Amino acid sequence: MFRIETFVLHLFQKGVEAEKRAISFLSKLRNELQTDKPVTPLEDELPDAALWNQYLDYQRNLSNGNGEPSWFQSPWLYVECYMYRRIHAALAQNPPIDNFDVFKEGKAQNFFESQEAVIALCTYFQELLKNIKDLDEKQLQEELFKLLQVSLWGNKCDLSFSAGEDSSQKSSPLQSLESLIPYILVNDTEKLWSLLVNAKKRNTDKSNVRFDIILDNAGFELVSDLVLADFLLSSKLADEVHFHGKSIPWYVSDTTKHDFNWTVKQLQSANHMWMSRCGINWEGNLKKGVWVYHDHMFWTLPHDFSSMAEVAPDLYADLQKSNLLLFKGDLNYRKLTGDRKWEYTVSFHQALNKFHPAPLCSLRTLKSDTVVGLKPGQGEQIQASEPEWMVSGKYGVVQFDAAL
Numbered sequence: 533m534f535r536i537e538t539f540v541l542h543l544f545q546k547g548v549e550a551e552k553r554a555i556s557f558l559s560k561l562r563n564e565l566q567t568d569k570p571v572t573p574l575e576d577e578l579p580d581a582a583l584w585n586q587y588l589d590y591q592r593n594l595s596n597g598n599g600e601p602s603w604f605q606s607p608w609l610y611v612e613c614y615m616y617r618r619i620h621a622a623l624a625q626n627p628p629i630d631n632f633d634v635f636k637e638g639k640a641q642n643f644f645e646s647q648e649a650v651i652a653l654c655t656y657f658q659e660l661l662k663n664i665k666d667l668d669e670k671q672l673q674e675e676l677f678k679l680l681q682v683s684l685w686g687n688k689c690d691l692s693f694s695a696g697e698d699s700s701q702k703s704s705p706l707q708s709l710e711s712l713i714p715y716i717l718v719n720d721t722e723k724l725w726s727l728l729v730n731a732k733k734r735n736t737d738k739s740n741v742r743f744d745i746i747l748d749n750a751g752f753e754l755v756s757d758l759v760l761a762d763f764l765l766s767s768k769l770a771d772e773v774h775f776h777g778k779s780i781p782w783y784v785s786d787t788t789k790h791d792f793n794w795t796v797k798q799l800q801s802a803n804h805m806w807m808s809r810c811g812i813n814w815e816g817n818l819k820k821g822v823w824v825y826h827d828h829m830f831w832t833l834p835h836d837f838s839s840m841a842e843v844a845p846d847l848y849a850d851l852q853k854s855n856l857l858l859f860k861g862d863l864n865y866r867k868l869t870g871d872r873k874w875e876y877t878v879s880f881h882q883a884l885n886k887f888h889p890a891p892l893c894s895l896r897t898l899k900s901d902t903v904v905g906l907k908p909g910q911g912e913q914i915q916a917s918e919p920e921w922m923v924s925g926k927y928g929v930v931q932f933d934a935a936l
């Protein structure tokens with residue numbers, strides 16, 4: 533006879549066994565990492581495993597007989613991505629916890645702790661929407677610049693950088709913009725504006741103007757990106773916005789489909805008029821198909837973006853349909869520039885190493901030691917007084933590349 537108690541007990545036991553297996557997998561991973569063991573091929577059957585193993589072979593060839601790729605010897609970008617992929621495997625192979633996101637709680641907490649900043653931003657934005665039709669070009673441009681900066685500085689709220697500690701947005705995101713302008717080392721916002729205005733003029737009765745955001749962190753940063761996306765549609769600078777998130781939990785705070793939908797729902801059901809107005813509009817945009825969410829496994833592979841055309845031609849072809857690609861965050865910047873130790877004055881275009889599906893722009897606060905496109909002496913001057921300038925998250929870039 534079927535008894536619900538027996539069924540629940542069975543499920544509970546299955547869950548406990550799966551947890552034990554996942555914990556033992558994670559302890560093994562920690563031990564390999566701490567003792568600089570060689571990087572091993574992935575043994576799971578997830579769809580990207582073969583690509584990871586090919587990439588390991590590529591790293592082996594690079595090391596040219598100088599030992600196996602290992603945790604302390606191999607490029608940081610590679611082993612860090614590999615670590616997140618192994619954490620994923622620990623859970624994904626163990627039903628019933630195979631869909632569990634170990635970082636979910638931290639992301640939710642970051643969102644709730646940024647509540648006041650979210651309210652301030654949504655309120656500002658809903659006020660702006662009231663008379664957006666009456667704004668002239670100059671005023672629209674000013675508003676775009678503000679929201680781009682909010683989205684840029686929103687990138688400070690990153691949980692892998694703060695090692696899981698609180699990194700929420702506490703102060704009002706709009707008030708401090710003016711005082712932060714000197715910290716934008718490369719500011720190509722004017723170029724973005726020209727591109728958007730010209731795209732709109734050229735496309736008046738032809739195809740849609742499409743804007744893509746390659747998302748980074750959930751929490752306040754995601755809300756700032758959604759507000760920017762809403763502004764682009766509401767101002768008619770764009771007709772559709774495509775978002776690209778991660779298909780597995782990644783770098784602690786990166787946005788997955790679940791985080792994306794959860795965030796829209798949270799705003800919708802918030803006990804604050806302007807927050808919920810935003811959430812309702814955003815849900816409507818998704819339903820109408822003027823906002824589209826995508827994920828692709830390429831974003832959670834270790835490859836530089838310069839190999840996208842070869843490794844993920846379908847994604848590359850999709851990005852080619854865009855009028856402008858906005859890459860959020862530090863990890864995307866590292867992958868755009870191949871995470872090399874470039875001279876600061878090398879051009880962004882050169883560092884992209886032929887990656888150019890469409891005009892693109894990076895909005896990123898500096899949290900790792902790669903930066904290009906600076907003026908001669910600019911980096912050295914900051915370095916002299918602030919040795920931590922490249923990794924503190926205090927500086928940012930709005931860096932654009934249009935050349936084909």
Ligand SMILES: O=P(O)(O)OC[C@@]1(O)O[C@H](CO)[C@@H](O)[C@@H]1O
Binds near residue numbers: 748899
């Ligand atoms: O891409 P994001 O969210 O802006 O930054 C992610 C990041 O903080 O994680 C790594 C540290 O773990 C850094 O290299 C990198 O800057």
Ligand SMILES: [Mn+2]
Binds near residue numbers: 748783786863
């Ligand atoms: Mn991130």
